[in-house]
Amino acid sequence: MSSSSTTTTTTRLLMLKASDGVTFEVEEAVATKLGAINNMVEEEGSEDLICLPNVNGKFLGMVLEWCKKHANNNTNSDKGNDEVNKWWDKEFVMDLDQNTLYHLLMAADYLSGTELVDLLTEKVASMIRGKKVEEIRETFKIKSDFLPGQEEEIRKKNSWAFE
Amino acid sequence: MTKRNITDLPPDVSDIIFSYLSMKDIARLTVVSRRLRELCYRLPFLKFDDTIHRRNDSKHAQLRKFLNLYMYERKGNSIQSLSVTWKVSNDSEEDTVVLWLDKAVNNNVQQLELDIELTTHPKFELPASVLTCKSLKSLVVRFHNDVGTIENPHSGVNFPLLTCLKIKSVRIEECIGELVSSLEKLEELELEDIVGSTSINISSCSLKILSITFMDDVFEVEVSANKLEYLSLRWYFLATENEKRALKLDTPNVCKLTWGGDLPNLDFQREFKNLDYAIIRPRLVLEANLEKLLKAVDKVHCLSIFDVTLQVFKEGRILPNTFKYLAGLNITVAGQYNDLASIMFLIFETAPNLHRLCIKERSANDDGRITETAVQRGPMQSLKLVEIELLKKGGEVLKVIKYLLETASNLHRMVLYFHPPLPLGIVREINAYERASSEKVYFGLKVSAFLLRVRGRGKRKKHTVIVVCEDPRSGGDEKEDKGSAEVKETIESVKEQNGVVTKSVPDDSTKSVGIHHIGSGQKKKPHRAAEAGVECMQESTKVLFCLKIETFGSLTMGRGRGKEKNTVTVVCDIPGSGGEENVPVCRRRGRPQKPLNDVLHERRKLRKQKKMAKETVESVKEENGVETKSMAMADDSAKFVGFCHIEKTSPIGLLKLELCASEYRSTVKPLKMIGCLIVNCCINRNHVLNMKYLHQKSFLGVTPSPGDFWTRKYICETKSLIQNGLCRFIGDDRTTEDLNLSKRTTMPSLKVVASAVCPDSNGPVIRIATCKHGPSSPLVGESRAALLAIQLAASSNNKHVIIEGDSKVVCW
Numbered sequence: 001m002s003s004s005s006t007t008t009t010t011t012r013l014l015m016l017k018a019s020d021g022v023t024f025e026v027e028e029a030v031a032t033k034l035g036a037i038n039n040m041v042e043e044e045g046s047e048d049l050i051c052l053p054n055v056n057g058k059f060l061g062m063v064l065e066w067c068k069k070h071a072n073n074n075t076n077s078d079k080g081n082d083e084v085n086k087w088w089d090k091e092f093v094m095d096l097d098q099n100t101l102y103h104l105l106m107a108a109d110y111l112s113g114t115e116l117v118d119l120l121t122e123k124v125a126s127m128i129r130g131k132k133v134e135e136i137r138e139t140f141k142i143k144s145d146f147l148p149g150q151e152e153e154i155r156k157k158n159s160w161a162f163e
Numbered sequence: 164m165t166k167r168n169i170t171d172l173p174p175d176v177s178d179i180i181f182s183y184l185s186m187k188d189i190a191r192l193t194v195v196s197r198r199l200r201e202l203c204y205r206l207p208f209l210k211f212d213d214t215i216h217r218r219n220d221s222k223h224a225q226l227r228k229f230l231n232l233y234m235y236e237r238k239g240n241s242i243q244s245l246s247v248t249w250k251v252s253n254d255s256e257e258d259t260v261v262l263w264l265d266k267a268v269n270n271n272v273q274q275l276e277l278d279i280e281l282t283t284h285p286k287f288e289l290p291a292s293v294l295t296c297k298s299l300k301s302l303v304v305r306f307h308n309d310v311g312t313i314e315n316p317h318s319g320v321n322f323p324l325l326t327c328l329k330i331k332s333v334r335i336e337e338c339i340g341e342l343v344s345s346l347e348k349l350e351e352l353e354l355e356d357i358v359g360s361t362s363i364n365i366s367s368c369s370l371k372i373l374s375i376t377f378m379d380d381v382f383e384v385e386v387s388a389n390k391l392e393y394l395s396l397r398w399y400f401l402a403t404e405n406e407k408r409a410l411k412l413d414t415p416n417v418c419k420l421t422w423g424g425d426l427p428n429l430d431f432q433r434e435f436k437n438l439d440y441a442i443i444r445p446r447l448v449l450e451a452n453l454e455k456l457l458k459a460v461d462k463v464h465c466l467s468i469f470d471v472t473l474q475v476f477k478e479g480r481i482l483p484n485t486f487k488y489l490a491g492l493n494i495t496v497a498g499q500y501n502d503l504a505s506i507m508f509l510i511f512e513t514a515p516n517l518h519r520l521c522i523k524e525r526s527a528n529d530d531g532r533i534t535e536t537a538v539q540r541g542p543m544q545s546l547k548l549v550e551i552e553l554l555k556k557g558g559e560v561l562k563v564i565k566y567l568l569e570t571a572s573n574l575h576r577m578v579l580y581f582h583p584p585l586p587l588g589i590v591r592e593i594n595a596y597e598r599a600s601s602e603k604v605y606f607g608l609k610v611s612a613f614l615l616r617v618r619g620r621g622k623r624k625k626h627t628v629i630v631v632c633e634d635p636r637s638g639g640d641e642k643e644d645k646g647s648a649e650v651k652e653t654i655e656s657v658k659e660q661n662g663v664v665t666k667s668v669p670d671d672s673t674k675s676v677g678i679h680h681i682g683s684g685q686k687k688k689p690h691r692a693a694e695a696g697v698e699c700m701q702e703s704t705k706v707l708f709c710l711k712i713e714t715f716g717s718l719t720m721g722r723g724r725g726k727e728k729n730t731v732t733v734v735c736d737i738p739g740s741g742g743e744e745n746v747p748v749c750r751r752r753g754r755p756q757k758p759l760n761d762v763l764h765e766r767r768k769l770r771k772q773k774k775m776a777k778e779t780v781e782s783v784k785e786e787n788g789v790e791t792k793s794m795a796m797a798d799d800s801a802k803f804v805g806f807c808h809i810e811k812t813s814p815i816g817l818l819k820l821e822l823c824a825s826e827y828r829s830t831v832k833p834l835k836m837i838g839c840l841i842v843n844c845c846i847n848r849n850h851v852l853n854m855k856y857l858h859q860k861s862f863l864g865v866t867p868s869p870g871d872f873w874t875r876k877y878i879c880e881t882k883s884l885i886q887n888g889l890c891r892f893i894g895d896d897r898t899t900e901d902l903n904l905s906k907r908t909t910m911p912s913l914k915v916v917a918s919a920v921c922p923d924s925n926g927p928v929i930r931i932a933t934c935k936h937g938p939s940s941p942l943v944g945e946s947r948a949a950l951l952a953i954q955l956a957a958s959s960n961n962k963h964v965i966i967e968g969d970s971k972v973v974c975w
Contacts, residue, residue, distance in 0.1 A: 098168060102168060102171065102172065105172060105176055106172070106173075106176075109173065109175075109176050117176065117179065118179070121176065121179040121180040121183065122183055124180045125180050125181070125183035125184055126183075128180075128184060128188055128192065129183075129184060129185075129188055130188065131188075131191070132191070133191050133194050133195055136191065136192065136195050137195055137196075140168055140170055141168060142168070142170060142195055142196050142199070143196070144195070144196055145196050145197050145198075146194075146196070146197060151194055154193065154194050155194055157229075157232065158190045158193075158194075158225075158229050159225070160187075160190075160222055160225035160226060160229065161187050161190035161191055161229070162191065162194075
């Protein structure tokens with residue numbers, strides 16, 4: 001998807017290499033939405049190939065897709081565009097399963113894409129918000145590892161939160 | 164790759180996640196598993212908020228108890244930020260909050276935010292431990308209902324790292340000036356309602372942002388800050404006490420200044436060198452002080468002033484050329500201001516390099532409604548573009564317009580927006596100016612359409628606003644009265660006039676200007692359609708069509724399977740240029756009176772004829788005197804057809820089309836050479852796509868079979884395509900059969916899909932664009948679809964456009 005950059009402007013293209021060898025060619029303006037890449041670009045200067053050993057190609061692609069969307073909209077600070085952007089973000093996170101969410105978050109965190117981390121963490125928070133303990137366990141497939149009776153004891157103490 | 168769960172995230176990421184959650188959610192999380200419990204107790208961002216429990220005392224107490232316990236069980240885990248929003252009503256509550264603050268201070272808190280509501284408990288004293296917290300970078304303390312206290316601790320206030328300090332409703336025993344000057348790194352300071360001292364002296368060499376709201380009991384203020392960039396001052400006192408108040412400013416680097424309240428005696432130590440933007444909004448004016456202030460800001464680039472300030476200009480106290488650098492000026496005046504024109508001339512003199520002027524008119528008798536007058540102008544001699552938008556019919560602004568017309572020698576374009584109807588008096592008056600007639604002045608309409616609730620038994624409802632631009636000068640006087648009605652009223656009165664079809668415009672171009680009611684096209688179902696048209700006629704290309712459509716109100720929900728149709732039809736009619744002044748414009752708009760069958764029949768007939776020869780089309784038109792949307796003509800080899808006809812159209816510059824719905828606003832500009840195009844935009848809360856455009860096999864890769872079009876399955880197959888923002892182009896060589904337009908189907912989905920479909924005169928779809936939109940009201944979606952349609956229209960070089968909206972709302 002990233003190789004489909006149609007604009008033939010003078011913007012510099014960067015090659016990003018994921019852990020599984022997949023490479024992405026993206027415009028500099030897009031990649032520098034990610035703090036880590038921005039730093040590398042500034043430090044290394046002419047280096048055009050950046051290896052990202054901690055990120056899988058699939059998730060790097062998704063991260064870059066997000067970057068592209070937001071880099072484009074940076075140039076056009078229209079209010080309507082902001083709105084479109086918000087919807088885009090919402091849909092971007094809407095159907096993510098937990099595994100993807102986890103890896104995306106890790107990738108975004110590793111690449112210092114602060115805005116993306118915020119978006120994804122907010123999504124996770126919304127999965128927790130207002131849910132009962134059992135629902136949280138079910139959602140995240142967590143097993144209670146408290147000793148018998150321990151949980152009940154805590155619950156008793158904070159009964160207001162479990163109504 | 165192993166399946167990982169979000170609970171395996173690194174702690175810094177999970178901290179961010181938990182920071183979005185309330186303490187109640189956190190309390191639940193502590194029971195889920197040991198790992199989560201551990202994470203919860205090391206959370207560095209804490210937000211204690213009792214707002215939702217304030218009315219329930221027992222819950223309030225339970226929450227407090229939990230937080231106490233929580234803070235205790237955190238042990239020594241560091242706290243980065245703590246925000247406490249709490250209602251303090253007795254001593255023990257105060258002790259609790261103080262306990263939390265102490266705990267936070269002990270754990271090296273960096274950001275503290277206190278939002279304390281004092282109720283029956285009249286006093287809250289900020290603990291001394293906070294005032295000596297060395298790690299603190301930002302401190303926000305706000306009290307509500309009453310005044311809290313900050314008392315100087317024995318060891319002195321000590322915030323070596325503090326960069327941001329905001330305090331509200333606080334009694335400070337120590338002189339605030341000393342406090343501020345002891346903060347070496349302070350960059351942002353916000354003071355509001357500080358009680359305790361009558362004289363405030365702020366002196367800081369690091370301060371960048373300062374916002375002060377003074378109260379009546381402060382008499383002397385002195386601010387000296389070299390690096391200050393943003394300064395906002397509000398000082399309210401009795402008008403008779405002007406003389407007793409003094410303000411001394413030594414802030415040379417301020418670039419943005421906001422001034423409100425009353426004006427004290429001013430003393431500017433050094434002038435503002437870099438002032439970029441200034442808002443001056445005094446409450447009552449002592450002119451000497453205001454004059455001094457205005458002179459002090461003479462290097463400003465952009466200035467906002469309010470009508471009281473104009474007095475100073477009026478009396479000629481500001482010398483010509485005072486504001487040499489002023490490029491933008493915003494003036495807000497009350498509607499009844501009488502001398503605006505003369506004052507404006509004086510202002511023009513004081514600011515020779517003004518580029519942009521914006522006048523906002525607050526009309527006195529029309530609360531909340533603001534009339535805007537925006538004049539964009541260059542220097543007097545090179546004035547190029549003027550835009551004026553006004554509600555009222557002339558008056559003072561008219562004088563300004565005339566003045567501009569006389570003096571601006573290089574006027575390139577002037578656009579005047581009016582609410583319909585176009586005031587003929589003004590138009591004539593302006594056109595009387597020689598310069599105005601030289602293709603420079605354009606009139607625009609601003610249409611505010613209040614969508615009418617039409618309740619009928621039918622499945623179909625229709626609201627139409629038709630805006631047609633015609634020559635205002637040729638308008639007949641007898642119609643003016645009618646024209647003066649508001650659009651809204653017009654629409655409402657449609658019912659009474661139902662059955663009335665649009666008038667057709669006679670050939671002699673002595674057409675009326677005003678609002679016309681276009682009744683239902685279907686005789687037997689008069690309540691199902693309501694259309695209102697606003698027409699004004701123009702004779703030459705110089706009348707530019709600038710249109711602003713604002714729709715308010717909600718769409719109607721019909722009974723049961725209510726279906727409604729809201730149509731905004733924009734028709735630009737520009738008869739031939741110069742030579743052919745009296746080109747006949749025959750038009751009948753809206754659904755014809757005739758029974759539907761006739762129309763359909765005519766339509767088919769037309770199509771046949773069209774296929775045979777394009778030229779016949781025009782004759783057909785004249786012969787019938789009727790044009791319907793579906794049978795509209797194209798003016799050239801016609802890929803797109805609109806329902807209005809156009810004779811040898813000269814270029815139309817639709818400069819700006821703004822569609823505003825209450826929630827969504829979009830602007831498209833500039834649109835040039837919009838051609839004749841029918842764009843159907845349909846949106847739906849439930850994703851209803853008008854399938855009549857999608858039946859082509861090649862288009863969607865589905866084999867259509869009669870009776871099978873509208874099945875759910877069919878849409879499912881198309882759904883993914885459409886939701887991907889599919890944009891397909893279909894060649895115009897296809898032919899279609901007649902379709903049953905009323906059939907449709909729905910697809911429950913939370914997404915709104917806006918689509919714009921452009922069929923040509925014969926029905927074949929030429930282009931389709933769709934886009935996805937989040938769940939929102941139909942009006943918003945409609946606007947989105949309209950925007951899409953206009954973008955589509957703009958990208959095609961057609962001369963006429965008809966934008967038609969279909970909104971089918973399916974009740975949940």
